[in-house]
Amino acid sequence: xxxxxxxxxxxxxxxxxxxxxxxxxxxxxxxxxxxxxxxxxxxxxxxxxxxxxxxxxxxxxxxxxxxxxxxxxxxxxxxxxxxxxxxxxxxxxxxxxxxxxxxxxxxxxxxxxxxxxxxxxxxxxxxxxxxxxxxxxxxxxxxxxxxxxxxxxxxxxxxxxxxxxxxxxxxxxxxxxxxxxxxxxxxxxxxxxxxxxxxxxxxxxxxxxx
Amino acid sequence: xxxxxxxxxxxxxxxxxxxxxxxxxxxxxxxxxxxxxxxxxxxxxxxxxxxxxxxxxxxxxxxxxxxxxxxxxxxxxxxxxxxxxxxxxxxxxxxxxxxxxxxxxxxxxxxxxxxxxxxxxxxxxxxxxxxxxxxxxxxxxxxxxxxxxxxxxxxxxxxxxxxxxxxxxxxxxxxxxxxxxxxxxxxxxxxxxxxxxxxxxxxxxxxxxx
Numbered sequence: 001x002x003x004x005x006x007x008x009x010x011x012x013x014x015x016x017x018x019x020x021x022x023x024x025x026x027x028x029x030x031x032x033x034x035x036x037x038x039x040x041x042x043x044x045x046x047x048x049x050x051x052x053x054x055x056x057x058x059x060x061x062x063x064x065x066x067x068x069x070x071x072x073x074x075x076x077x078x079x080x081x082x083x084x085x086x087x088x089x090x091x092x093x094x095x096x097x098x099x100x101x102x103x104x105x106x107x108x109x110x111x112x113x114x115x116x117x118x119x120x121x122x123x124x125x126x127x128x129x130x131x132x133x134x135x136x137x138x139x140x141x142x143x144x145x146x147x148x149x150x151x152x153x154x155x156x157x158x159x160x161x162x163x164x165x166x167x168x169x170x171x172x173x174x175x176x177x178x179x180x181x182x183x184x185x186x187x188x189x190x191x192x193x194x195x196x197x198x199x200x201x202x203x204x205x206x207x208x209x210x
Numbered sequence: 211x212x213x214x215x216x217x218x219x220x221x222x223x224x225x226x227x228x229x230x231x232x233x234x235x236x237x238x239x240x241x242x243x244x245x246x247x248x249x250x251x252x253x254x255x256x257x258x259x260x261x262x263x264x265x266x267x268x269x270x271x272x273x274x275x276x277x278x279x280x281x282x283x284x285x286x287x288x289x290x291x292x293x294x295x296x297x298x299x300x301x302x303x304x305x306x307x308x309x310x311x312x313x314x315x316x317x318x319x320x321x322x323x324x325x326x327x328x329x330x331x332x333x334x335x336x337x338x339x340x341x342x343x344x345x346x347x348x349x350x351x352x353x354x355x356x357x358x359x360x361x362x363x364x365x366x367x368x369x370x371x372x373x374x375x376x377x378x379x380x381x382x383x384x385x386x387x388x389x390x391x392x393x394x395x396x397x398x399x400x401x402x403x404x405x406x407x408x409x410x411x412x413x414x415x416x417x418x419x420x
Contacts, residue, residue: 012255014416018409045220050257082415089411097310104307105391106408111415151414175414181315191417193410198316199228200405201299204361204385205292205321206224207401 009057011193014081016054019046021077027070036067083111090149090173091117092164093156094124094134097179101153102130116147137164144171152176165192219267221403224291226264229256231287237280246277293321300359300383301327302374303366304334304344307389311363312340326357347374354381362386375402 023044027035037055041048055061055073058080062068078084089107091098094117101107102114114130118137125136135143143149152168154161154176161182168176169190176192178184186192233254237245247265251258265271265283268290272278288294299317301308304327311317312324324340328347335346345353353359362378364371364386371392378386379400386402388394396402 009416010255011413014413017416018412021412022406022409045222047257047260050260080416080419081412082419083412087411087415087418095310096306096313100305100307100310101407104407106406107411109408112408112411150418151411175417177410177414191414193414195407195410196232196316197311197314197405198319198322199232200387200403201297201317201322201361202228202231202291202293203221203224204387204401204403205297206219206227206290207385208297208360209292 013054013057016050017077017081019044020051020054021074021081024070024074024077028074033070034067035070037062039067078111086110087112087151088115088147088149089113089151089153090115090140090144090147090168091129091153091155092137092140092168093154093160094119094121094129095155098153098155099129101155101179102132112151114153116143116149118143137167140167141171144168144173150174154178154180156180158182165190223264223267226260227287227291229254230261230264231284231291234280234284234287238284243280244277245280247272249277288321296320297322297361298325298357298359299323299361299363300325300350300354300357300378301339301363301365302347302350302378303364303370304329304331304339305365308363308365309339311365311389312342322361324363326353326359328353347377350377351381354378354383360384364388364390366390368392375400 023040037048037051040046040051061073061076089112091102091114098117102117107114114132116132116135117129118135118140120137122136124134127134150173152173154164156164158180161178161180162184165176165184169187174190176190177195178192179195184192233250247258247261250256250261271283271286299322301312301324308327312327317324326342326345327339328345328350330347332346334344337344360383362383364374366374368390371388371390372394375386375394379397384400386400387405388402389405394402
């Protein structure tokens with residue numbers, strides 16, 4: 001049972017698993033087949049202890065003295081993160097950001113597909129965005145049901161974020177990605193992931209210090 | 211000299227410093243004034259050893275047995291990350307994503323301001339986007355010079371990413387944020403930060419495993 005789900009897995013651990021996956025994909029592109037936790041840590045400036053601890057939560061992946069098989073660990077992490085099947089996504093709020101995400105390659109890949117989008121603006125209803133036709137926000141519950149969307153993406157104005165999270169919960173999505181700055185009161189059954197694009201500028205600003 | 215810049219500071223360390231800053235801001239909102247590395251690690255599922263190691267690179271912040279002063283460490287990290295002054299940003303490619311970022315609150319804050327944007331589409335030139343008027347991509351060098359933009363944001367089609375990175379380098383920006391999937395050949399003087407929004411969906415997908 002290598003893939004036991006743990007209720008205790010924290011968002012930071014998930015964040016790191018996703019990071020390890022990206023690092024391993026880079027190694028695969030370099031045709032590197034085996035990697036130790038020390039080597040992985042050294043190359044990507046991570047903690048070898050943390051890598052071993054994070055991975056050990058989900059079973060034994062590495063072989064002592066040999067390390068991890070890169071391709072195998074990629075598969076394990078994909079499975080662990082639930083990326084071995086395609087998740088359907090609904091976008092709530094088809095402004096510039098909503099439109100951009102509807103067409104964003106990473107949101108329309110082997111693991112994800114934006115299947116629907118809603119907006120309160122009647123003028124937008126019926127227009128194409130990415131692979132779907134925009135529907136009215138009042139139809140959200142029916143849209144989620146008929147599209148099978150599991151993940152909701154909030155790209156509404158900040159003031160409308162809470163009611164639309166609540167609407168997504170009632171409509172039956174299982175997780176929500178919040179691109180607004182709103183602090184949303186959540187229910188435990190529908191976890192919310194915050195997206196703050198400012199962090200990319202913050203990390204860039206560091207390089208301007210010289 | 212607590213803020214010695216290190217040429218050895220890796221992107222992952224910068225990433226973690228930015229993460230610590232976000233954690234500390236949360237503590238400040240909870241009116242928590244002191245925190246130890248252990249407590250910070252426990253609350254946000256980080257490694258206390260890593261926190262101490264990361265911060266020790268830049269001087270001594272904590273007091274043994276007492277921990278860190280939250281407000282002081284926030285100030286230190288802001289200074290360390292170069293967030294104690296405002297950085298000007300130019301957006302290259304004013305499609306849906308470019309327009310969204312032009313108006314994005316986190317890109318127009320005390321530390322950042324989108325001051326200019328260019329596009330190759332003559333129909334867009336002269337239109338307002340966020341706080342600026344769109345100019346033609348051919349004017350990039352003049353736009354960067356007159357606006358004082360230090361950070362370039364690439365929101366062009368993937369195929370146009372390399373030439374626009376090169377254009378930003380020639381125009382004199384000091385760092386670039388890449389929202390495209392293109393693998394860009396960079397020069398050491400102008401570091402490139404990759405943005406992959408797919409990671410947010412990946413981290414969300416984990417919660418759908420139950």
